Amino acid sequence: MVKQFRTASEGRQEKTAPENAQRRAFLRYAGISVASTVLVVSSCKSDDTALAPAPAGRAAKLGDIIRLGTGDVAVLNYAYALEQLEAAFYIEVVKAGTLMGDEMKYFTDIRDHEIAHREFFKSALGSAAIPALTPDFSMVDFKNRASIIQTAMTFEDLGVAAYNGAGKFIKNPDYLVLAGKIVSVEARHAAYIRDLFIRNNFSNTADPMYGLDLAKAPGEVLSMADPYIQEHIDINGSGLIG
Amino acid sequence: MNVFHIFDDIASFDADVYDRFDTRRKVMRQFARVGRKLTAASLPVALGTMFQKAYGQVPSQVLDVLNFALTQELLEIEVYTTGYRSVTFPDMESKQAIEIVIDHEHKHAKFLQDTIRALGGAPIPKPKFDVTGGFGSGNGPFKDAYRDFLFFLGTVQVFEDTGVRAYKGQAPRLIGTGDVLTGALKIHSMEARHAAKLREMRKKYAGAPVKPWITFNEPGLGDKNALVMKNYMGEENTKQAGIEITNINGMPIEPNDASESFDEPLTKEQVLDIIRPFLVM
Numbered sequence: 432m433v434k435q436f437r438t439a440s441e442g443r444q445e446k447t448a449p450e451n452a453q454r455r456a457f458l459r460y461a462g463i464s465v466a467s468t469v470l471v472v473s474s475c476k477s478d479d480t481a482l483a484p485a486p487a488g489r490a491a492k493l494g495d496i497i498r499l500g501t502g503d504v505a506v507l508n509y510a511y512a513l514e515q516l517e518a519a520f521y522i523e524v525v526k527a528g529t530l531m532g533d534e535m536k537y538f539t540d541i542r543d544h545e546i547a548h549r550e551f552f553k554s555a556l557g558s559a560a561i562p563a564l565t566p567d568f569s570m571v572d573f574k575n576r577a578s579i580i581q582t583a584m585t586f587e588d589l590g591v592a593a594y595n596g597a598g599k600f601i602k603n604p605d606y607l608v609l610a611g612k613i614v615s616v617e618a619r620h621a622a623y624i625r626d627l628f629i630r631n632n633f634s635n636t637a638d639p640m641y642g643l644d645l646a647k648a649p650g651e652v653l654s655m656a657d658p659y660i661q662e663h664i665d666i667n668g669s670g671l672i673g
Numbered sequence: 674m675n676v677f678h679i680f681d682d683i684a685s686f687d688a689d690v691y692d693r694f695d696t697r698r699k700v701m702r703q704f705a706r707v708g709r710k711l712t713a714a715s716l717p718v719a720l721g722t723m724f725q726k727a728y729g730q731v732p733s734q735v736l737d738v739l740n741f742a743l744t745q746e747l748l749e750i751e752v753y754t755t756g757y758r759s760v761t762f763p764d765m766e767s768k769q770a771i772e773i774v775i776d777h778e779h780k781h782a783k784f785l786q787d788t789i790r791a792l793g794g795a796p797i798p799k800p801k802f803d804v805t806g807g808f809g810s811g812n813g814p815f816k817d818a819y820r821d822f823l824f825f826l827g828t829v830q831v832f833e834d835t836g837v838r839a840y841k842g843q844a845p846r847l848i849g850t851g852d853v854l855t856g857a858l859k860i861h862s863m864e865a866r867h868a869a870k871l872r873e874m875r876k877k878y879a880g881a882p883v884k885p886w887i888t889f890n891e892p893g894l895g896d897k898n899a900l901v902m903k904n905y906m907g908e909e910n911t912k913q914a915g916i917e918i919t920n921i922n923g924m925p926i927e928p929n930d931a932s933e934s935f936d937e938p939l940t941k942e943q944v945l946d947i948i949r950p951f952l953v954m
Binding site: 537540543544545546547548550551553554555591594595596598599601602604605607608609611612613614615616617618619620621622623626630631633634636637640641642643644645646 | 766769770773774776777778779780781783784787837840841842844845848851852854855856858859860861862863864865866867868869870873884885886913914916918921922924925926927930931933934935936937938
């Protein structure tokens with residue numbers, strides 16, 4: 432049954448051969464068992480009929496409730512959601528052309544990093560991936576440098592706090608290292624952007640007692656990200672509460 | 674943080690955790706007294722009390738990771754404070770930036786020491802260091818870093834980038850330790866913030882060809898690159914979990930972006946190999 436299910440879902444997505452090969456390589460690398468592939472079911476919208484998974488990359492619709500799946504898949508989908516948001520933001524920033532010189536050059540780098548993260552999770556999750564989210568940046572003025580930098584700072588600090596807070600939910604050591612590979616790049620972005628705002632503000636997220644960075648629980652992160660996403664991400668049943 | 678969740682974290686690697694404490698109810702009563710929310714300050718003590726009562730000892734691997742991290746923090750503190758006292762800063766902003774980082778490194782060492790003690794272990798005493806990287810000769814290749822501000826900046830950039838890699842490599846050994854892992858991750862991203870700042874300072878003051886993020890395995894130290902190749906070896910990776918990031922899914926992601934967008938870990942052996950010249954045996 433599982434085998435039929437996977438074949439059907441892969442057929443529907445009309446993935447190219449190299450994409451499928453990459454996904455298989457990842458699943459092999461990550462040690463995902465056939466059993467966890469079935470988790471695709473729980474990452475579907477709640478009103479989906481039968482076992483039809485939401486094909487990766489399908490645009491979500493306004494008001495959709497997005498479920499992340501469970502276990503490590505939920506953590507990866509959680510990261511995928513945040514990376515989608517970040518990538519969409521920097522794509523708009525670069526498109527707007529408000530920033531100049533080195534700032535524009537670095538924000539273009541950051542855009543490409545976030546697209547790389549987004550596409551990595553999309554490929555890695557394959558048919559278990561949540562759909563493409565619809566961002567809502569109506570409160571950002573992309574013609575205003577301060578508005579861009581303020582929002583970028585919020586997103587980068589939130590990203591760092593999100594990965595730091597999600598680490599303890601990850602069971603697979605390879606995923607934990609992957610999250611680590613990404614979070615330190617987000618922290619580099621955050622430090623750079625904070626210093627644009629106020630000089631020597633790069634590490635002001637540190638707590639006064641131990642100099643530790645932020646960590647936030649997924650529920651808190653998603654409630655902060657919620658105003659920027661038209662869909663609603665529901666973590667009930669994902670195992671990411673705690 | 675909520676103390677009640679610590680038990681669930683522990684239960685994820687020790688199903689009998691509740692049996693080890695007299696009864697769940699008694700433990701809950703005990704912690705109800707200190708309140709549901711623990712501050713960062715009281716975390717190590719609370720953790721330690723629980724671990725000691727429940728296990729008598731903490732898995733030695735956890736203490737090993739924390740002491741390994743402590744060794745690196747102590748070395749960083751020695752390098753930073755030696756340089757801070759001896760180099761000439763070009764302006765107040767650069768001096769203040771180094772002060773901020775030194776302050777954090779002291780606090781990270783304190784966090785590791787408090788956590789190790791709270792878990793019933795013994796923090797390693799400060800080893801004797803040779804900040805010149807001369808195996809105790811005091812005449813190593815980094816000797817001039819303590820006379821030359823720009824060489825000093827380059828040196829601490831390398832230490833921070835390496836620290837990020839070291840914490841990343843150790844994280845899997847802390848799986849199942851809940852808030853101990855979270856603490857290590859919080860230090861890890863703070864080190865990355867430091868690294869980004871130092872790289873920006875190197876660009877500003879030395880005109881160094883570096884960005885806040887690491888491109889391929891380039892140290893950006895010019896004629897000093899050969900000294901630190903091991904610190905950056907592997908950072909050029911563009912393939913993650915078997916997936917090529919360059920041009921991923923048809924996106925215009927170039928190889929340099931692909932390498933920058935993921936930082937790479939170092940194993941404990943690689944880190945020890947790198948820091949050995951700074952230890953006096």
